[in-house]
Amino acid sequence: MANPYREILTTPGVKGLVIASSIARLPNAMMGIGIITMLVQQGHLYWLAGAVSGTFMLTNALLGPQVSKLVDQYGQSRVLPLVTTFSIGMLLLLVIAAYMKASTPFLFILAVLAGSMPSMPAMVRARWTELFRGKPQLHTAFSLDTVLTEIVFIIGPPLAIILSTSAFAEAGPLAATLLLAIGVTVFIRQRQTEPKVVLAKHTGGKRESILQIPSLRIIILALLAMGVIGGTTNVAVVAFANEQGWPTAASFILAAYALGSLVAGLTFGALRIALPMEKQFLFWIVVTAGTALLPILAPNVYIMAVMILISGCSFAPAMVIVMTLGTIVVPAARLTEGLTWMTTGISIGVALGGLLAGLVIDAYGARAGFGVAIASGLSMVVIAMMGLPILRAASEVRSELSAEAS
Template identity: 70%
Template sequence: MGNPYREIFTTPGAAGLAFTSSLARLPQAMISIGIITMLVQQSGLYWLAGTVAGTFTLTNALIGPVVSKLVDKRGQSRVLPFVTLFSIAMLLTLILAAYLRAPAQLLFILAAFAGTMPSMPAMIRARWTALFRGKPQLHTAFSLDTVLTEMAYIVGPPLAIGLSMSLFAEAGPLVAVVLLAFGVTAFLLQRQTEPKVIVNSSGNKSSTLRIPSLRIIVLALLLMGVIGGAIDVGVVAFANEHDWPTAASFILATYAFGSMTSGLTFGALKISLPIEKQFLIWILVTAATAVLPIFSPNVYVMAGMLFFAGMSFAPTMVIVMNLGTIVVPPAKLTEGLTWMTTGISIGVALGGALSGLIVDNFGVRAGFGVPIVAGVILVVMALVSLPTLRAASGAPEKLIFP
């Protein structure tokens, strides 16, 4: 049996896409945590740091689909340079305002404007889809993409924190901005893989969220985000409770490493099972492994539990993203992929907030109840929506109006 990853890289433009996408996605993993670290060092106010970073993240999640809708109409090379330049200008102004100790209101406004940064994960997945739509290689390409995303979130946050702590407070977000400029430029220079603009012959300008099966996918990703965000906060609290705060970093690294390991393996497999059944199976696995952290008696067991829990994440993401490329019309692909990214981003924020609230009021172990509840809801949703996904996975749906 041939190596499916070798098959991918023999495709013209694929190697360049993999390399430049790694650079382009790294700033997304650095900017939010960089803002938090910068503002905490400057002001000592955790609420200010968290809410300014949250403003950036929320705005980015909500504006991202609008930017991507424009990309579907005009093309990546015509839209991304202007949107990225505006976001970079706002980020630099935010960093300068923070350095000058500007009023909090100005920081919130600048963070909101900086949130216009394009959703690079959606742009990258749109290119993989353009290369391999309808081919078995798309499964492997999305597996590779998920692994590269995990690597970005392993490298990015520690890099941003380390720069701000070791050099000066603004160093983390400043380097992230430089990487954003360099990464997006390198990505856009890969013209060979840029998706062609597809004219929407129906003239329908409504949101892809009008597609019922896409709403199911976005909701599934939101609940997966809740699981991941709650586990992140729960692990930090768990490490503090066991008087080993720095252990949180290597525990969460094992979570990501588990996902990377399974993602690479999963991408090499040839699976003939219908995609909606794969969706249900991996949702069940994700929900089952979300129970594991609550049984951990110490840091070492927690790391092991999260390694196994992480192994469910990448395959589930690959299946969900594959399903998304099937149900979303080609002319609206980037917008649809961005809504998926938005779903998981909002879920991470919601999961972290819920877990933190429960930990503060009921203790660390209770915080790990959030992923369990989210997993149960995820399973129920998957079972109820299976007929809709089965009907939609045969061919792209048309937009349905009430």
Template identity: 45%
Template structure:
């Protein structure tokens, strides 16, 4: 996914010469992904990963292929939007992987470490993926970025589907559990928090490039973004290697507070060196916060809807990244890099307000989810 959206923009801007059209088609893909992704995951929870993964991948890859052909042969603009929407039926492999870890290490400290590893990998894909896609589309040929993204999706889906030994069994839903997990207040809080965090990520991506160009050193943007990824990855690995010292809702509140506070040094940026330090600090709390969010989703969402619940959380992150890129881009155009930094600070403040307002809801859901575990342990002790 990180390669596809930016790949569509880069491809269409070169083939059609219209940035507005390119951005609109990419937005259609992102919106479709946000709407269709959880529905695909809902089918996964009901029918099993193996039965849904490959058909969904086939639909998405075929649509991407059609989009590339229509872009190349100057098809009407409406065809680009239709195919971009169809491509949004992409399966969420990140959620499926976490669902497998959850079944393998349920109620084990290893689950925390597994989620930490996945968060670090996700962070790397968000840094490496867009850069690789842009490089392929600008250096090789315009369609190369989305084409390689489709090829990697196909290969990854085939390899993942072949791992039948770790595939979680379908958990039958209760008769009264017919609603989507996104209708529950705790999951809405988590999705909104990740949307705020994603907005910061998208803003850092755009503003780092704009600031580096403003300083006359555009190539330094890659270094700045790498520093951001390193800060997040290192903190994620360290956090994942340790047992959580507090209950997850309290950890989340601390993580979001740290995320909000570490955006403030962006106000003091006056060069590439200080920008690198500022984004390193901003990245330190990202991976740990995402790890905690996924841990909370695993605890509060019913097992019969776990993949869908995790997909909603990741969707919040993806929408936030897209929103951050769009809003910060407009802010940079109007007010320069400082306007973009203000977007990151505002997103951090909004995420903190949501975390504070939703703390009691999350703590209550977490406590209720822990009660069956305590009862189970008590029964084992009696035996």
């Protein structure tokens, strides 16, 4: 039996893409926690550290689609160097300002400007789509991409924390900035896999927002709900471990979530499933919602780790299907922008989940915090069921257009 991963890795340009993208996406995993650790180590209050970091991440989530819109219009190799250079400059100024104990408003202004950092995960997925659009290999490529993302988020945050706590306070954000410069430079040199600029058809007047595409809105809402589940899990697991008198257990419980997602992603990528994409979307949404019920049943940290492991197994396959569906319903001329909005949806969901879970936990305890994930899972199923006819119609239209183009 042929190995689907070997098949895509032997495609010209793919090995370079994997290496470059792994470096380029590390800053996304390091910068948020790096800013928090830097400011705390410098003696700032936790609320300020969290607020500055949150400002950076929220701005990055909202500016990312605008940067990606420019990428769709002018190409990655023309836009990314300029935007990355500006972002690096603002990140360095933020580090310097923090070191020099600059005023609080100035830190927030620099955090907003630094948030112009490009969404490298969307850039990478656009390249996978360019290579394997309409082919079964795209399924395997997105599975590999999801696994690489899991690995990056396993390595990145601890690396940023260790650097800032064992070397000097600014080491974490500085390392992330250096990796951003190296990663994007190597990434844009991979010209063989760069997506071609697709000229959009205009009917005159102002260009409509991509968010006016109904099927894309369904996908973004579903991803937002998935993000809420992830953000809730992070906070609720930490609270649960504290209530159990074993705070450090949170680390291996959350590692079990990442491990489950990683293994499931690799396995899922090796499969070829004939079921229509919109039906696979509904199936994995239901599975993800169902596994969100499990953690609330755990009586101790050991069972919690098992429940979280099982929950994690649904995450990667769901992400693969959602991202693949996104490449089907979004016009080729606006693919990077659409993929970035999808990433923005899940990022906002993670932040919202952490906030809501924190409020519930403060009022009712750790176990109640998992109720936020359950509620989000139910809303996700409702969104998917209501949006199924829209997604089916969009898939059929896009397939007909692709057939005419070929």
